[in-house]
Amino acid sequence: MRRYLALFLLTTLMSCSSTDTVIVNSWKDPDSNAAKEQFKKVMVVALVKDDKTRRDIENTIVDNNPIFKSSYSFLNGAKIDLTKEQRLSILKSENFDGAITMRLVNMEKETYYVPGTYNTMYYGGMGYGYGYGFDNWYGFYSPDFYTPGYYQESTTYLIETNVFSLNQNKLVWTGTTKSTNITDPETTTRNIMIEVVKQMEKDGFLDPKRK
Structure with missing residues (x-):
């Protein structure tokens, strides 16, 4: 496998299906791709208030590759009130060159008739x-x-995933997914990452040839 594909080493996950999660939209910086960035150490940040959920989401992503590091290990406790400049300084001092953030954009309840x-x-x-x-x-x-027919209610979650280059201090890829029938954060995170990787390949951020 090409070295730069270590950014998202999700070959096993790609064999699964994620029928409850779809990509809504995405954007790629025209001058960036994973091959050019050559990320070696990437911070994973789940922007949620609940600490357990944050850890579960970050660990699910971190478990895919040793270059991923959870944010709560570096930016937690006393460091939570630091300014963004101070946080960025910490990341640079720890030799991070990339960051992945995941946050809930919107949550909607939908009622439909069966x-x-x-x-x-x-x-x-x-x-x-x-x-x-x-x-x-x-x-x-x-x-x-x-x-007889019946009404059923479901909750839809719009979740934004961003990839930042810390060396360039800019956003290089972003995508929004829509997820329904969520059972647990880990499964949903895996499904999101499956769709994110597929879309990154379509956008030209990742090489689709995994060899």
């Missing part, structure tokens, strides 16, 4: 009674039945 369905049983002839138990035989003469 229509009812008709189920028609087969009306067989008397000859079909031979060799069948009573429950099977009686089923041939059961009337049509209808499953």
